[in-house]
């Protein structure tokens with residue numbers, strides 16, 4: 001498996017604890033909505049699917065943080081997730097966290113790290 005990077009957005013598009021960026025990713029089950037946010041100065045990305053019911057989290061398009069700016073919140077029933085791990089910290093997620101995606105940041109841009117098929 002060879003990893004490759006796919007551009008998500010510019011670094012400036014992700015303010016710390018602020019609005020995120022929506023994008024799509026490939027999962028074993030097909031294309032899925034995903035999002036990136038910044039927390040503690042670092043970018044993080046997750047499949048946009050709550051651990052409670054498989055619905056998207058954002059309460060307005062690309063708005064994932066709660067009012068404190070410290071947790072990701074599901075708009076449907078208010079489950080809270082740690083933005084740096086996707087771990088369920090409160091609410092109906094009942095221990096089921098978000099599915100994390102690998103990202104990297106360099107040269108003012110944020111990239112999704114995808115695992116591709118090896119040609120060997």
Ligand code: FES
Pocket residue numbers: 050051052053054055074075076077078079091092093
């Ligand atoms: S669907 Fe997300 S908390 Fe219920």
